[in-house]
Amino acid sequence: MHKKNKQRIKKATKTRIKLRELGVPALSVHKTGQHLYAQIFAGDGRSTLASASTKDKGLVADGGSCTNIEAAKAVGTAIAEKAKKAGIESVGFDRSGFIYHGKVKALADAAREAGLKF
Template identity: 40%
Template structure:
């Protein structure tokens, strides 16, 4: 089901029975319909929790994960104490770019999921761009 932004807001405001998790799922599905990863341009998918941030580069045609990274990784944990900062997200984006360049992945499609392009998500994208990935 693809919904426009206007329809999503109407559903959220009109129907009080629509739970936030259901709304988030509808929003993610409407975004996912337009973003697909191929073998030439895989998809960089981002998940953000309250404590940490996780990212993986996925080839949707073969349905496999090529590279993954999170703020729980040892290399990033050494530099930062807390995984919920923009600095940690930027470091993780640079590390993800370094790992993907080792596998000859230079061009990707950015999938922010249901999250706004702001704060930690933007810091991760900026770190990946600084590391050498092209969106």
């Protein structure tokens, strides 16, 4: 494992510990070179309440990129809508150690605009 990835995981672990202490549902974001994923976990971290990703059908236009900011906004809007259906209005934000910039920021802003509070 590269040093940069170890540092990211260390940051992520600290955030997840704090969210579990608070007992609030967590919006967790993970990004790879090809896709972007978002999940909402229960306060205890044991079950997934809602999820969305660029792999979901109809979320990203055919032939469109799954790794750009528009795709991140689509995932943010989708996860907020699924959270509302599950009865979740407020979550803690777990960016998985990724920098709050670019795709992660676009996903968070789109989720906020769609009505999710964090």
